Amino acid sequence: MKPPFSGLPVQTGWRAVFHLLALVVTAGVFFVAGGGSVAARDAGNRPPVINVWVNDKQVPVIEHWVGGRLNCTYAPLTLPGSAEVEVEVPGGVRHWTMSPEKCEVPTRMERGRLKFTLLTSHYMVVTVNGLRLLLLADPPEDELPEHQKVLDVTAPPYSLDRSGAKDGTDVLQKACDDAGALANEAVVMLPPGLYTTTGIRLRSRTQLYLAPGAVLQGRDDAESYPDYPSAPGKTASAALVKVDGVEHVCIFGRGTLDARGLALAGAAKHGEGKRLLASCVTMERSRCVTLEGVICKEATAVAVSATHCQDVAMRRVKVINDLSSEDRVDGIRLAGTQRALVEDCLVYTTEDAFSVTSPEDAVSEQVVLRRLMALTSARALRCGPLARSALHRVRFEDVDIIHCRDAMSVMHGEGQGEWGQIVFKDIRVENCGRNGIVIQLLDGGGVSGVRFENVGFKQSRPGFLQGLGAGHCIRGVTFAGLEVSGRPIATAEEAGLKVGGFVEDVRFDD
Template sequence: MKLGAAFVFVLLLLMASSLARAEVISYPRVPGDAANLDYPSVKVNGTAIDTCSTAMNVGYAHCAFPDKAEIEITTREPIKTFDISPHRAGVVAKAVGNKLVFTLAKPVHLHISVNQLPRFFLFTEEPESSVPKVGEDGVFELTALGVRSSPEEVQTKQLQRAIDEVSARKGTLLIPPGIYRTGELQLKSHLTLYLAPGAVLKGTGKIADHPRSDLGTQLLLLQDCEDVHIQGRGVIDGQGRQLRLSGENSSNSRSKLLRSMRARNITVEGVILRDAGTWGVHLIESEDLRFTNVKLISNTRHDDPTFPWEMNTDGFDPDNSSRVLIERCFISSNDDSIAVKLRYGTRRDCSSIVFRNNICWTVKSALKIGSEVYEKKLSDVTFENNDVIRADRGIVVYAYDGATVEKAVWRGNHYEFIGGDTKRMLMEIKLNEDDGKGQLRDLLIQNETFESEAETPSKLQGLDATHQLENVTFDNLVIAGKKRLSAAEARIEISRHVGEVRFK
């Protein structure tokens, strides 16, 4: 009886293990992508996951599972050094030859560096809770509307016609696996755009397919619309590097991936946005916007030193917009991870921007307000619980153009490395007079942790006697493992026209 019970117990364990393996979903490479030769194999609970190379010289793999998973990554050379971020995820890995092995207690997006190989991202997430299916009410598959996957054919007109038709029906446009080449598309009200795993909306890399307006150029435009939702585990690829090369870096070639103008009630969830010509997501004069679990990968000089121009590939730029939530996103960009602005559109007071639980890698600034903040008031901006893997500056406010900036909070963010570019500062907060004199006040920097010192001291700076930087509070500021209780301890230079600065 004891032997029988033991046998049943072992059998149940094997069945449970088999079930766990079956729950891993490998999201396929989209057509046209090549396997990654630097990281040729990724396995999750024994399931092989497709690896992907990009024109930006970074690679990634993408999968889903519900909870704990064993990860095995094989590299093209023996592993001598490695780093897995975010460090706060607490991943404990072991390198054996050219294999990196570790366990994840739950899905999390990871940034992996091995030796001097290009950077690699492992995107792991929970399975989708709701997937539209052909035959359901209000679901329209793209192929049924006359658009077929093609690696060469540009189908902008056909895609726009499908968008217009499904929008008019207040339905869901399901884009199945395949490659769909397109120029600028305008998304309309009452539309859900679902990109299935293995589907890619791919730019053409040609300026002629991106008509220029007063706003500039973009791949997806959401203008004067409401109730638009972009979902799924597919890819939106702007072909930005090719576009800028073909246009010799002209303003027309610096195309954004997604731009909104006077849009309301917009959600973007789950998709991969990659290879913007300039800013990734530009949100102008829009309200009630939510971005969740978006993976945004842009070109950087760090990865692509042969690219002839410095790339202003910001991640997110909320601009004259209110009630914006960006959470659980992964952002790899050359320029600012997020820069909250008052620049384009009708100048007005804006508030309630929340950027939380994101992972950021940038050559420039990580958590930023500015530089362009014109005339009106920007308030209630919160950066919370983000992991900054790399940035040249961590906390930044550039109030340069006459607006009032107030009630901004940085809370619980973790910064792994600061430096590598021109300024190399933990923080830079200042007023300046480029196009008007503004106000800057009521800033709370709370429970912020920097793993190490920066080369250059941080700076606080006002403008003049009537345009001061006022009421700055540092509460539990930790740098290189030590709580700092004064500006001197924190290596913060307090320049001219700065009011009360408190340390707790």
């Protein structure tokens, strides 16, 4: 594994793919659908609303239905090189958009199909006749080192059923415990299939691999979870995979973690007001943890969180929730975490897409989030609001914000922590509904040294900087290369940025 930062000897497990997966190579394109059986269940066997071909081979498209409404569709792909893509919808393609716009993908229409070429493996959002299609193209996985022992949960002594009809929690937990006892010399493998659970915990030096087509899914009955609240009016949370107080853990592969959060929340509403919110992965008080390649979907608590952790790496994680759910759900959140890297990830959710915050007794520092895509009904990139500890050396870099309400936010909202050295660099904002940039102090402490470099907005959007008092100021905010609709911006007035009280040293550099 690559360490989060150079000079840090982090060993969190191996990225891998097994030789048997070579059987899925066709026409130069590897394809794997995570959660296909889940899609069929959610869609109720409806006719497909969209069809996709890659290099003349039709690939499955997963429909994400929420409350009887089609929220989006997505197609997980593995591409070793360039690929020709065709998109078709019943009645023909009438209008479309392609994001990120920076890719400048040429499109053409032939026989009612939208056609274009993907030159490399990356993520695209294709909106056709108002329907979002997420093309999730990843490069091929690496091979598993020969010395690793594979613990296949469907083979003896585990013999777990692949249909998902039975709760597999105990069997899955036994396999993970066995792998941990082998001290990083074994990998727990979930082959293609559906596996239901009320949550598993990983021991130190455990590797969990979800093969393409494998779906680890939460049970729908909230009362079966050990964390289900006992008293009326209470809310609790659960996670498919918990990483708590351990080290050297790796969760990887091209499978899917389906929290089934909406089903759980719906069931809980009928249980005397008790509620159970669901996450995909929670990491707490752990170090040297890697999460790579997986799809995390249908969470009603933070989809992926790292709290009080060190040396964390998240790569090519895809979070797919909803843009209109009643539950405001963060995508990827780092809280009180040091030396963390989040890269090449996509988040589609209702609340903060990518956030860094500082809870009590947990400094957040040396955090890098780069090469990201954000689609959210709320904030795309955020520091805060918890500010009970220090937060510094945080970088958001090379990000495409496809849809948001607020683009970039530093909201020092709850606590007295001192924040500084926060950078937003190479950020491209396509659709922002409210504020472009917000820096705000609401409680105490201070914020200093915030830099916006090469930030571009497709349309002009307002924003504001607002301190709290004489001892709680915002100091040293720099804008370098700010653009709106391709036009350079040299003043706060041109940017539509209101500079309020207790804000010092705001500069616009060439």
